[in-house]
Amino acid sequence: MNKTAVRTLQQFLADNDSYRARVDGVRGPKTLAAVNATLQTHAGRLPDGADRWSDRRRAVACLQIACQQHKIEVGPIDGLWGPQTEHAADILATLQETGSKPAPWRDQQPLDANPNGWYREAELEQALGSPTRKPPMVVVPCPWKLALAWDLNTCPSGIGCHEQVADSLARVLDRVHGHYGPQRLRELGLHRFGGCYNKRRKRGGTRWSTHAWGLAVDWDPAHNKLKWGRDRARLARPEYDTWWRLWEEEGWVSLGRTRNFDWMHVQAAKL
Structure with a gap:
């Protein structure tokens, strides 16, 4: 999960009123708290054992949920940063920046x-x-x-x-x-x-x-x-x-x- 993806996650959290700090791409305690609060509201989407995931994996899972909410194909909510999640995160970043998803080039x-x-x-x-x-x-x-x-x-x-x-x-x-x-x-x-x-x-x-x-x-x-x-x-x-x-x-x-x-x-x- 790169810094750009963290900023995309933070912007999603801010848009949903669970994060009120700077959108700076740093996955600090305020971002973690917002991630945990958001995952709690979407607990039904998470597989068994998600509560034992690392902070990084939970952040990735939260970003995957953000992509799903914007109808971006991201695969299962598994908290793993693979090519499909990275591609979906790039689409979400473009949507946040421009108001529309990138055209399928x-x-x-x-x-x-x-x-x-x-x-x-x-x-x-x-x-x-x-x-x-x-x-x-x-x-x-x-x-x-x-x-x-x-x-x-x-x-x-x-x-x-x-x-x-x-x-x-x-x-x-x-x-x-x-x-x-x-x-x-x-x-x-x-x-x-x-x-x-x-x-x-x-x-x-x-x-x-x-x-x-x-x-x-x-x-x-x-x-x-x-x-x-x-x-x-x-x-x-x-x-x-x-x-x-x-x-x-x-x-x-x-x-x-x-x-x-x-x-x-x-x-x-x-x-």
């Missing part, structure tokens, strides 16, 4: 729209010219305040991109701003701009990056590192589902959604 497929006729990566050099020459660029104003991810005191007014994708980028930014609003965008870290045009090859590869043509944008790289999957990347969370849908409706491709790495990256080029 294994069933999700990113949109495969291409209304703007983006080229495939393999076609870019022939279609747009050598990436060693700077492409024709346009600065697209951003309707919310950006900050450079590596220098938050620097606030660019727009995003410099290839002229062929500028109109599409402007539409996406306007729709994102209209949906989330500036305050929520900042809360989500979507003001942390990680760059667009950059004449370089792919990190960890030998081919030219789509950044070399000004066709890709990176967002909040510190919380969506190159090798991170959906278990760690912030942009993989359910509160960003609309964010990705608005990009995908314009044909932009998320490497996170399609390949489960480099969640910071979205590009106007097909794979």
Whole structure:
């Protein structure tokens, strides 16, 4: 049982008026007292001998009951911290934070729209010219305040991109701003701009990056590192589902959604 799970348990106990201390992820005496009081009210759900379980096992059992109450599949109330209980606890944590359960990501497929006729990566050099020459660029104003991810005191007014994708980028930014609003965008870290045009090859590869043509944008790289999957990347969370849908409706491709790495990256080029 990790610290995040303890916080989830404490929040459940607090929501049920049995815990009034800090939600700090520390399984101390106040948490234990609240756990025991809660288990007493749900004694009928516990197997024989549960009164002899360790404090940790009783805490896990209480968290399992919390998941059951929220109709999250958790298995039997046995007080054992296994993969199913850990997964159920993660769902409950998301529900507490966002008000809804995460979408079942294994069933999700990113949109495969291409209304703007983006080229495939393999076609870019022939279609747009050598990436060693700077492409024709346009600065697209951003309707919310950006900050450079590596220098938050620097606030660019727009995003410099290839002229062929500028109109599409402007539409996406306007729709994102209209949906989330500036305050929520900042809360989500979507003001942390990680760059667009950059004449370089792919990190960890030998081919030219789509950044070399000004066709890709990176967002909040510190919380969506190159090798991170959906278990760690912030942009993989359910509160960003609309964010990705608005990009995908314009044909932009998320490497996170399609390949489960480099969640910071979205590009106007097909794979």
